[in-house]
Amino acid sequence: MDINTLHPLETKFLRSLSDNQVFSPESFMENKDLTPENVRGVIGWFKAKNWLNVVEEQTVVKAELTEEGKIYAKKGLPLRDVWNILSSKPSTIIEIINKTDLNQQEIGKAVGFLKKNGFMEERDGLLCLVNLQIPEYIETLENLVSEGTKHDIILSSLTEKDTAVLDDNAKKRGSGSIFRIKEQKQVKYRLNEDGESVRKIVLSSDTKDQIGNLTPEILREKSWEGRKFRKFGISLKPKSKPLGRLHPYGRFLDTVRKELISMGFEEMKGPIVESEFYNMDVLFMPQHHSARDIHDIYLVKDPSKASDIPSAILSKIASAHRDGGRSGSRGWGYDFDTEKTQRLVLRSQGTAISARTMTKKPPIPGKFFAIARCFRYDSVDATHAPDFFQIEGIVLEENINFRHLLGLLSTFAEKLAHAEEIKFVPGYFPFTEPSVEAMIKHPQLGWIELGGAGIFRPEITVSLDIPCPVIAWGLGLDRMAMNALKINDIRELFTQDIEKIRSSKVVI
Amino acid sequence: MPKVTADIQTLFSLIGKPMSIEKLKELCWLAKAELNDNPQTGEVTLELSDTNRPDLWSVEGISRLVQQFISAKPKEYSYLSDPPHQGNIIIAEENVSSIRPYIGMFLCRIDPVTDRLLKDMIQTQEKLAENFGKKRKTVSIGIYPASEINFPVIYRAVKPCDVSFIPLDFEEKMTLEEILSVHPKGKEYSWILEKRKSVPLMIDNKGEILSFPPIINSRKTGEVKIGDTYLAVEATGTDLSAVQLVLSIFAMNLSDRGGKITRMKTLYPDNQEFIFPTDEVEELSTYIPGVNKLLGSEFGIEKISSCLRKMGFKYKKGTFDNELIVSVPFYRRDIMHEVDLIEDIAIASDYNDFQPLMPESYTHGGLSQVQEKSDVIRQVSIGLGFLEYMGNILTSFDLMKNCAGDNSDPVEISNPMTSLFSCLRDLLFPGLLCMESKNSKSLYPHLVFEAGETVKKASLSTETLTSVAYMIAGPETTFSELHSVLQTLCDMLSVELTLVERDYCFFISGRSAEIFLKGAPAGFIGEIHPVILDKLGIRMPTVICEIFDLNLFFN
Structure with missing residues (x-):
């Protein structure tokens, strides 16, 4: 038996016992070190270890406070209230009713008691006390009530007088009384041979002089010299500590940023409330495009219109839509609505940020990326979040071409998605031509989408006076994160469960 | 995205020959379509991503594209x-x-x-x-x-x-x-x-x-x-x-x-x-060097001609040696510019046959300024024992108002799908309280922060800011605990912190203050009033603070 595996309560309890002592939780009522609850716990453990013998089971009669009794324990006995009123001056019943919050029944009972026992008499319709000395009965009852608030009263431990007063105020399972009498089984135990031998070891091991927690005092006073250190139960699994840590998705986004920066990309930021101009018109999405319907995009109530649309660029974009402008394109062939372009929406695609960058004479060569919250008009379920992250970017370079699209996507597949196999299929984005989508092989799911890329249409770059081709790319970030973090429900990316954030595994 | 259901036998008879589903699946990518088959019904579904090509949104359309590709012969009508x-x-x-x-x-x-x-x-x-x-x-x-x-x-x-x-x-x-x-x-x-x-x-x-x-x-x-x-x-x-x-x-x-x-x-x-139907045809010139420049390829005129045929285009030699004049049939309204033809050429020659290249120029990468600052705050915050939270930006107007009263004036959506997502958060702390209300069973104390985007109304427009908010909830939580966190943060960032006592409808009066950083109003801190806690079903004392714009920590 390695007594170091014992719980401190167990050791404490064993030390408190004398040889062959008979005990029950109740016998620790007055103990300062151990409460009856502590002892009940230890008895449970000892029973499981088979260290106990039952000595006797007896039925104990106890009195406990009724609900009413508990109320009186707080606000005082009716008897006391009535006594106090009458001791200041003789009063009528009505006066007593007015001066207390007692009900008639309670007053009746108190008055009846005082009268019956000759403490009070009636003169000219007034109730007067016979003697101003408070009856012992009341004080006894008050003592019993206050005792009752601490623990149940064992009847056999009371004096005869106390018993009489208690009886007078108790009914078996009755209502309207202060006390209720109940019978309880009480088991008394003694350590059996095994238990006793453990106790002996505990006593003999004499850990009393051993050092428990090392304290600054012990160090200062050098009282540790010549003493032993108590052994700790280091094999026990400790409670885990609430720790501060980054959100798993936040951390994932950090690693994505790090990869992109290492490839020479500079981060862009853009507004969440965006005009249709930057969100769509600059990107050559026709104003009648279905993605611009009221059922596909969130509109902003107030303010509802943008005021920051650069008019010189606007007119070039408008003519690109109308007839291709200077780009050599046929254009969409419709009347561009300069009102609609101002309409404010929730950014529906990260490309809006690239659109902003491109209108601001970006450096060439240049590489930019953004991790952007975007909003789509979808109902929320396991695959659709109310807002989601998109990662996307642009590359401006004199001689880039279609093969660079494939190069970028291959690098992303390797560095960000850790995919081993990639294939390319034709894709469609309203703003790029040619466009490509990359699929990567997932060990369980098979071929899944990684993202897409394309070269911005000349209608866009020519209108914005950008003298070189511009690659646009975007990746399905939420999907990638779900794979990396091994979750199936997109809503869990933004989990509200503290335990999940605390316990999610670290992914590199 | 249009979705088309097709009978597989009809598809094969229109294409002119049967083939394996795998082969068909692969060919359907030419139409930017993902094919899923249902062996029980003998039908397949096609999801078409090109919203600009209605000619493909039918059994016949898909078959036409595949058939022309296989035969390398444009169909005549x-x-x-x-x-x-x-x-x-x-x-x-x-x-x-x-x-x-x-x-x-x-x-x-x-x-x-x-x-x-x-x-x-x-x-x-x-x-x-x-x-x-x-x-x-x-x-x-x-x-x-x-x-x-x-x-x-x-x-x-x-x-x-x-x-x-x-x-x-x-x-x-x-x-x-x-x-x-x-x-x-x-x-x-x-x-x-x-x-x-x-x-x-x-x-x-x-x-x-x-x-x-x-x-x-x-x-x-x-x-x-x-x-x-x-x-x-x-x-x-x-x-x-x-x-x-x-x-x-x-x-x-x-x-x-x-x-x-x-x-x-x-x-x-x-x-x-x-x-x-109209017989209108548009003619579009394409130049071999232009094709090769955009695709990074070294295609000759033969290769390009064959690709055009496969995609259903007729063409003739142009006035220049390296020019082809392509007839664009009326149904290809998506061809607006030469680049659209060039994409078709690339598709016909198979994307996977191009050798990937990386961009060659050196560019210097880096974080945006606001992210750089945000990361500093995040690192310090976890060091102070806080757990990072990320909430949704689209949120409920009622939650914002219930928590912050007149201190919240969020940008609302005029066509919300549900009242749960009807506005953009202009403060972070309501999201933290909402989170707290769902975590009564997890080990206390809860120390949580969020550094995230909020949207505030500005004159005639809106502004996207990055805000920071902290929350502590636990049996012994008090104002001073969070105050000391804020002070530590400010000391670390060498910014002067001043608290001016001020009442807010969501704080206990006398236990709340407006935060000034270097003398500029920056946010608030206080103990959440039990009325709010009760409304949200939070059973622990909770303190929060919010800094509206994290730039204020750094200016």
């Missing part, structure tokens, strides 16, 4: 060079030109219509009218048994209460007004004609009503049945090129199914006339 029918014409009257001006029709003799063909026709009609035609607004299509029609057909505007006929799916005569208010199709599409005093109607030479476009056909003359052998297909719309396009596509599809197409003429007021 000889009816396009036939003259239009001499007697059978449509006359569009002046009064309809302000309502739904354009109409076109063609005729088709075909083997008895089968169940399958009927299904496919209805699907094409729906995709073209619903998706491409914006729920019939810009264009809608009607199909009729042509033998019932006495030409010429008149297209005119009438008053909705003046005319009645028996519509499809009904037994009794109804006025157009009744159709709009009672018939399911009338109810569904009446918005297109809303506020119109008169509406379009098609009548034949004997006065028989063919249809009430774009709502419903007549039961008597406007219902195609299995076994019919002579069809008339009509389209009406607000845009001539859309009407031309859908009729071009529909005629090709029926021709692919063995139909013999006869073109028809529409006479418009002012003696204008158009023939449907």
